[in-house]
Amino acid sequence: MGQTFTELAKMARTTVRLHPQPGTPGRDDSSMGGPLLWPSDEQWPRCAQFDQHDSFSGIDLPTDPLPLVAVLQIFARDVPELPFPQGTDLCQVLWCPLDHDDVGCAPAVTVLWRDSSSISDPLLEHPPADPLHSEDDYLPRPCVLSPERVTEYPDPGDLSWDFQQRIQQWENEAIHDWSYFYHLLAAPGTKVGGWVAWIQDPAWPACEAGHEMQHLLTIASRESDGQSWKTWTPVEDRGRLGWHPSNVNGRPVRVPLVPDQEPADIMIGDAGSLYVFTCTRCDHRPTLALMQCS
Ligand SMILES: [Zn+2]
Ligand SMILES: [Zn+2]
Incomplete structure (x- = not known):
C-alpha cells in the first residue's frame, strides 16, 4: 500500500x-x-x-x-x-x-x-x-502470548476525506480482491501500540490536561473476522485453516474455518474491542478505555 x-x-x-x-x-x-x-x-x-x-x-x-x-x-x-x-x-x-x-x-x-x-x-x-x-x-x-511485529496503516476514518475517496476509487478500479478496509489497514486482534482498528468511527480521546492520548493496547473479542483473516492469519497458522462448503442464496461457497478466532473465549459486546489509551506526556500516565462493537 x-x-x-x-x-x-x-x-x-x-x-x-x-x-x-x-x-x-x-x-x-x-x-x-x-x-x-x-x-x-x-x-x-x-x-x-x-x-x-x-x-x-x-x-x-x-x-x-x-x-x-x-x-x-x-x-x-x-x-x-x-x-x-x-x-x-x-x-x-x-x-x-x-x-x-x-x-x-x-x-x-x-x-x-x-x-x-x-x-x-x-x-x-x-x-x-x-x-x-x-x-x-x-x-x-x-x-x-506470541508477540509478532507487523506494519500497519491507519483506519480510513483516520485519513482525510479526499484520501478515503482515492482509496475507494482504487478499490473500484483495480482488478484485485483487496479491500483497504478489510485487508490492509490496522491489524485486528489483541495488540500493543500502532493504529487502532476502529469498529465504529475514530474517537481518539484526550487526557484531562487536553493532550491527545496514544493507543496503548487493544483487547479484542476476536483475532480476525470473516475478511481480515485473509491477510492477517500468521503463516504458522495457515496450515490449520480448514474449509467447509456453505450455501449463500442457494449457491455453494467455501467458508474458511479459521482456527482459534476467540482463543481467550471473551466476548465484549457484539464481537467488540476494548481500546485502552494512555498519555505519556502526563507523569501519572492516565489511562482511558473505550469500547466499540458492531
Ligand atoms: Zn496528558
Ligand atoms: Zn465493577
Whole structure:
C-alpha cells in the first residue's frame, strides 16, 4: 500500500500482535488471562463501584467488592515497545468482570506498571474470580502470548476525506480482491501500540490536561473476522485453516474455518474491542478505555 499511495508510507506504524493461544502460563510469563506476578503483601484489587454495574445484565449483581480479573500481563523483555514508565518492566491489565455504565457497558479496566525485580515474595495464588457475580464473557481463558511485529496503516476514518475517496476509487478500479478496509489497514486482534482498528468511527480521546492520548493496547473479542483473516492469519497458522462448503442464496461457497478466532473465549459486546489509551506526556500516565462493537 505504501507504494500505491506514497502518503501512506509516512503513516506506517508497527504494532505488536500478541496472538494469545490457550495454554498454562506461569506468573513469570507474559499472558492473557493468566496468573499475575503480584506482591503477597499487596491487597488484590476489588471493584466496589456498585452504582456503575449494569443492572440490566441479568446477573445477580454483587453486594460485596468484586475481585478484579487478570486480563493481560506483559513483560518488557517480550514487548519492549510498551511505554514502560522509568523503573518498570511489567505491565498488568485487570478488569472488573461486569458491564460498567461509565465505560459504555464494558468491563472497567485498570492498568498497573511494576518493577518485577522488586517482587521478592509473590502471591502464590490470586483470589479466584467470582463466576456467580461476573459476566462469563469477561473471564478470559488462560493464554500464552506470541508477540509478532507487523506494519500497519491507519483506519480510513483516520485519513482525510479526499484520501478515503482515492482509496475507494482504487478499490473500484483495480482488478484485485483487496479491500483497504478489510485487508490492509490496522491489524485486528489483541495488540500493543500502532493504529487502532476502529469498529465504529475514530474517537481518539484526550487526557484531562487536553493532550491527545496514544493507543496503548487493544483487547479484542476476536483475532480476525470473516475478511481480515485473509491477510492477517500468521503463516504458522495457515496450515490449520480448514474449509467447509456453505450455501449463500442457494449457491455453494467455501467458508474458511479459521482456527482459534476467540482463543481467550471473551466476548465484549457484539464481537467488540476494548481500546485502552494512555498519555505519556502526563507523569501519572492516565489511562482511558473505550469500547466499540458492531
Ligand atoms: Zn465493577
Ligand atoms: Zn496528558
